[in-house]
Amino acid sequence: MSPATPFERMLITGARLLPDGAVAFVGFHWPMLIARIARRLAAPNLIVVYEDGIVEDRLTPLLPTSPSDLAAAVGSPCCAGSLESLFMWLAGGRVEWTLLEAPIVDRRGNVNTTAIGDYQHPTVRLPGSGGGTELASFGRGLVLISASTARRSYPEQVDYVTSPGYLAGAGERERLGYMPGRGPQLLVNPLGLFEFADEELRPRALHPGVTDGDGRATGGWPMAVGEGVPRLPEPTEEELAVARAEIGNARDRYYRVPSS
Amino acid sequence: MDSPRDGLSKPILSMRDAVQEFVADGDEVLLGGFAYGDPFAFAHELIRQRRRRLRVIKGSGGVLVDQLIGAGCIDQLLFCHVWNSVGPEPAHCFRRAVEHQRPARLAVEEMSFGAFSAALIAGACRFPFMPSTPIGGAGHFVQRGDGFLADTFATVASPFDGRPVTVVAPLRPKLGIFHVQRADRLGNGQLSGPTSETRFAAAACERVLLVAEELVETDVVRQRPELTAIPSFLVDGIVVEPWAAHPTDSHGYYWRDLEHHRLYAEMSKTEDGFAAYVDQWIIATGNHEGVRRKLGEARTRSLMARPEVWW
Numbered sequence: 001m002s003p004a005t006p007f008e009r010m011l012i013t014g015a016r017l018l019p020d021g022a023v024a025f026v027g028f029h030w031p032m033l034i035a036r037i038a039r040r041l042a043a044p045n046l047i048v049v050y051e052d053g054i055v056e057d058r059l060t061p062l063l064p065t066s067p068s069d070l071a072a073a074v075g076s077p078c079c080a081g082s083l084e085s086l087f088m089w090l091a092g093g094r095v096e097w098t099l100l101e102a103p104i105v106d107r108r109g110n111v112n113t114t115a116i117g118d119y120q121h122p123t124v125r126l127p128g129s130g131g132g133t134e135l136a137s138f139g140r141g142l143v144l145i146s147a148s149t150a151r152r153s154y155p156e157q158v159d160y161v162t163s164p165g166y167l168a169g170a171g172e173r174e175r176l177g178y179m180p181g182r183g184p185q186l187l188v189n190p191l192g193l194f195e196f197a198d199e200e201l202r203p204r205a206l207h208p209g210v211t212d213g214d215g216r217a218t219g220g221w222p223m224a225v226g227e228g229v230p231r232l233p234e235p236t237e238e239e240l241a242v243a244r245a246e247i248g249n250a251r252d253r254y255y256r257v258p259s260s
Numbered sequence: 261m262d263s264p265r266d267g268l269s270k271p272i273l274s275m276r277d278a279v280q281e282f283v284a285d286g287d288e289v290l291l292g293g294f295a296y297g298d299p300f301a302f303a304h305e306l307i308r309q310r311r312r313r314l315r316v317i318k319g320s321g322g323v324l325v326d327q328l329i330g331a332g333c334i335d336q337l338l339f340c341h342v343w344n345s346v347g348p349e350p351a352h353c354f355r356r357a358v359e360h361q362r363p364a365r366l367a368v369e370e371m372s373f374g375a376f377s378a379a380l381i382a383g384a385c386r387f388p389f390m391p392s393t394p395i396g397g398a399g400h401f402v403q404r405g406d407g408f409l410a411d412t413f414a415t416v417a418s419p420f421d422g423r424p425v426t427v428v429a430p431l432r433p434k435l436g437i438f439h440v441q442r443a444d445r446l447g448n449g450q451l452s453g454p455t456s457e458t459r460f461a462a463a464a465c466e467r468v469l470l471v472a473e474e475l476v477e478t479d480v481v482r483q484r485p486e487l488t489a490i491p492s493f494l495v496d497g498i499v500v501e502p503w504a505a506h507p508t509d510s511h512g513y514y515w516r517d518l519e520h521h522r523l524y525a526e527m528s529k530t531e532d533g534f535a536a537y538v539d540q541w542i543i544a545t546g547n548h549e550g551v552r553r554k555l556g557e558a559r560t561r562s563l564m565a566r567p568e569v570w571w
Contacts, residue, residue, distance in 0.1 A: 028348075054453075065521075070454075071516070073453050079452075081457065081459060091374075114370070127348075128321075129370065131340075134373065137395060
């Protein structure tokens with residue numbers, strides 16, 4: 001088997017975080033693939049909740065293209081609505097893990113999926129929030145997922161806070177009435193696993209072959225990298241086989257999959 | 261058999277008549293659906309009848325909103341997101357409108373999906389506001405109140421412990437269009453699968469038009485009353501239109517048409533390509549039955565989630 005690509009390592013690292021039997025709120029895109037890989041490996045009893053109210057507690061025959069693709073509802077034990085999913089289950093703390101894609105994320109874990117540049121006159125208009133704001137505001141065990149290692153994906157400060165992280169830091173979330181104990185905990189990208197320490201993003205463990213310098217260079221700010229950042233274990237053959245099978249499913253289901 | 265409840269029946273309209281009777285230029289309309297059950301057949305008729313200056317409210321924007329923007333039907337949009345969720349691909353018309361004011365300037369106002377749901381609950385209940393997702397310091401809190409509502413969000417002190425609470429203003433759309441799997445003549449709209457914000461949205465709207473895959477007897481409705489997400493007394497009219505949500509999916513009836521989402525993403529990359537899409541799939545087809553014919557039987561068969569033909 002050829003060695004794991006950084007993208008495959010990202011998927012596997014995310015999947016390893018989800019314990020068997022956990023309740024996870026899964027946002028659009030790669031979080032869905034990660035949850036599916038976790039279910040096929042160590043977490044067959046994972047309970048996944050989507051923003052439209054679908055509960056998914058086993059492997060669906062097809063990979064859904066989005067949480068509202070009703071391929072996600074095949075064999076579902078419960079289909080409710082947004083009041084249940086976003087407020088009663090997510091805000092209510094019934095969900096233990098929350099996976100949110102963060103294509104542009106800053107030093108404090110604020111995520112922008114709305115606009116690049118000035119909001120009124122953006123250079124690039126992105127899709128907007130959907131339920132992303134709720135995942136970031138309410139989600140317990142919030143894990144951000146980014147398939148990018150480009151510097152522009154990690155600005156010091158995002159142009160628009162779609163999904164609030166620690167805002168400007170120094171306890172601002174709590175002062176503004178956010179629920180205590182929520183907010184981004186981890187970030188998974190192709191370089192490894194990052195954490196928020198003192199409300200600031202920094203590497204926790206990197207993949208073999210990734211240098212501390214690579215990790216530091218990700219951020220558009222002087223990222224703190226502690227002494228002796230550990231290295232993550234290599235993916236097992238089984239993990240890699242499952243990840244590759246699911247990437248194949250993603251291609252079949254019209255996902256745009258990174259080439260490397 | 262039910263005794264006929266003549267006089268209680270709701271008007272059953274063709275899509276053409278429904279758009280003529282329910283929507284005028286400049287009107288406000290909430291379009292239901294959540295990238296499944298999007299009322300495409302209705303939106304296409306808006307495009308055919310060249311409705312202009314509409315003020316559209318749509319939680320999950322998607323391809324449907326993109327088409328209405330590209331066709332120049334919308335002046336003002338309240339939404340949670342707009343994109344082509346298969347791929348995902350950008351919503352090209354939406355981007356052209358916001359980035360380059362083409363084909364025209366689009367006024368946008370946005371909320372997160374939870375806040376949107378809470379605003380509709382407030383509207384449905386005639387509450388002055390609803391507590392909602394804490395979003396102080398976030399973009400939607402800063403950039404707010406550009407048209408549909410004088411203001412969207414505020415922070416108030418909880419009367420019980422003094423802590424700050426984010427609240428959202430009520431939304432009471434003038435008209436709502438909702439795709440349902442089946443309806444009876446009384447106007448009971450039945451939905452299976454996830455319901456997203458449908459229940460609160462329908463109750464928040466002043467008038468409601470159902471677009472049903474099929475019309476059934478009230479006896480059939482009574483067998484599964486819990487499926488009635490929109491009860492008759494909220495409803496003002498019914499259109500029966502099979503495959504009305506294509507290319508999105510309808511639970512238990514048909515799957516999302518991924519190939520068509522890809523086709524639209526390709527064609528809508530340029531303004532000329534988008535115009536060709538409108539010509540081929542909306543204008544030349546004449547009506548939604550024409551869209552179904554253009555898709556062809558092999559294609560509709562492959563998308564069917566129901567074993568038997570319901571139309």
